[in-house]
Amino acid sequence: MNYVRSAAVAGLMAGLPAWAQAAELDGAGLGLWWAVPFAGLLLSIALMPLLAPDFWHHHFGKVTAAWSLAFLIPLVLIYGMGAATANFVHALLAEYLPFVILLTALYVVAGGIYIRGSLTGTPGLNTAILALGAVLASFMGTTGASMLLIRPLIRANAHRSRVVHVVVFFIFIVSNAGGSLTPLGDPPLFLGFLKGVDFSWTLLHIWPQALFLVSALLAIFFVLDSWLCKNDTNQLSAQPGHDARESLGFDGKINFVLLGVVVGLVLLSGMWKSGVAFNIAGTDVGLPGMVRDVGLIAVALLSLALTPKAVHANNQFGWGPMQEVAKLFAGIFLTIIPVIAMLKAGVDGPFAAIVRAVTNPDGTPNVAMYFWATGVLSSFLDNAPTYLVFFNTAGGDPALLMTALAPTLVAISAGAVFMGANSYIGNAPNLMVKAIAEDRGVRMPSFFGYMLWSVGILVPLFIVMTFIWF
Template structure:
């Protein structure tokens, strides 16, 4: 509990500091004049996330925060030498205030509240039940986030199937649907969309523009899963002789009060998008509006209330701990800082160091190509985490939410779909993927290796993405 209080206290202090006007002024970076070498720290931290858990798992597990800090300093110190300490401090404060602090506060609130709900009872994992849980999870993912929905449902789904020999495919499809595709309809669903919301994309814009794509992908995945799970289920050797989880008199929820807190989270995020206020603080070039400030303070309060009112036994039953959230917070601190020069260079367009990337997603007449944006965003989201990748291509497409939501709506839809859907292509594409894998392995499920998982994604997801390209993004 002391650790929890310190974490909440640190978040509150960080928010308070971010709300005080700063003397540092962020440098107005001209991306066209930056060397591509400024992107090395960003590439370094993302490659570290991708490779070090495979090549040096023990070191990574104990020192990932130091690795992230090292890459952040690899950008910040040379930047301070080149542009001055004031500019470096301005960039640091701007990255924290504009994106990182609201991002981490929302994830923490969802993670905390979802961790306070325990689904009691023993279900029996038939193909119909499993498919129903995945469908429910897809809906919940856009309401409580892919992280929240994944943490809520993965444990009861594993318990429901603990009398079956072959269960890895159930978890793989859970990652496809609940941890990724289902979170595509609201800013609450997946971190990339929340970052877009912070940039000015309307709360309901995504659901009104990529609902058909989501329905196609989730529907196809549920149909494929039902057929595959039925094949496994009806094999003679499938069921174990005894169910390890005893039946209980009734199903139910412990910590159900947290469902009310989930509604409060939804209300706070909606409020921050709909409430317009002229009260604005300028912090290192970033605007801190009153609605956003009220939202973030409210989310911190919701997390604190959840921790205070949730019985300890519920957290014990859920095996709730801060490890996954600490990892996300530390790694994204480095990512949000090192991405600053990359965004500046992409904003420079064809005249910048990444002109080839911009040209690849631009048609000959100068207009953006939605199909190329879908695949470029998706390909990088598969390995470099979909939240910063969304930011990169959001800015590549101009970075003006008013234009992207209207004139270039097809492009923004392609970026949103690519970031959310293709985050499922590998374990490192989206934060919940690794969380779900770790929980499943802890419960005795023999999950595929990194490349074994990609055999599943390449065989199932990639053909569906190709079909979507011709149907939706021509």
């Protein structure tokens, strides 16, 4: 994605007549058929790699564009160019570009760090790497931790014939559950931080649930990996001899500094309050966000320039996984527009039953339903706007949600972060990890095959959590 070109196009849109300044869609007046492009895109992601893998591999970008046009063209015809322009620009500037720029920066910086050493994928080492990733995810983001550790983990287990479970549990723990303790960990929590939730609030209130989930997953993984390792006839082949073993170390260390800059830029954009904003086709683009995005682009370029080529070669660094995520989520961010609008309409919209389900007859929040409604929708919708929908449904007052309604905010936060692991599209790192694993020869499960893992392992744990906390 060429940020300069996109900014130039947005600048031209800003000069369009007043019809380009249309308000966001009124979800109460939308029919359910507006969700068809979004559902079609999800089904394409789920089924086409299984039914037509070669076609999907070469043309998934075109399929994504087709579903996007299936939404945009009716939007223009029914609501006019103004509504189409305003919604397109809002999705581009307020949501998609910040999202993909941050992911790209983390992808590039983490891809510039090579963890060298003769690692042997024993159950103990694998479990230790997953535990380390769970800790790192809350402080360098689930994307950063995933990109840093997935390559050495796959390399350490290259001698084993069955490694799918290693990658699946990596997605569960590092790409999702581990990012639940700070706003740096996962986009929904960062949005809450921007809305006024204290930086330390999630750490102080969600650590019991996070500790339970991560500990349970690590224990299940260790038992499963031990059994599979014991029965893997290929497990001892291709192992280096004692004299050939390489000591543990890091190459591309400059990227640790750049990673700190990324974290600083993200924090700065959330803490810096500025009245300077530029209105582009009805979307306000604030100065802190612009500084963050330009800074992240600069960090990515610096990483590419300063990282030795040998590091990228050893990491088998390539743009394929990032391109796949960027193209698929471009379509998701566009086609999700009417779905989010219908959810925002609350009891007046087509999804009124969902909104009513999270409220008890006496008007108090149903905490368990907030957990499951936020979680289930976050499994298939983007978890950041889903978090915002239920944050606002619960009143939207951060001071009240952090105190009297703290159990409700815990349920919303935990549902959005934890259940992002339920499907490949629940969180962006899920797809990135899947793509990297497949590039390295791991035969990852299909969309529904992955969900057999998540439903069989995660959902029972979520049920236990419901009875304990929600």
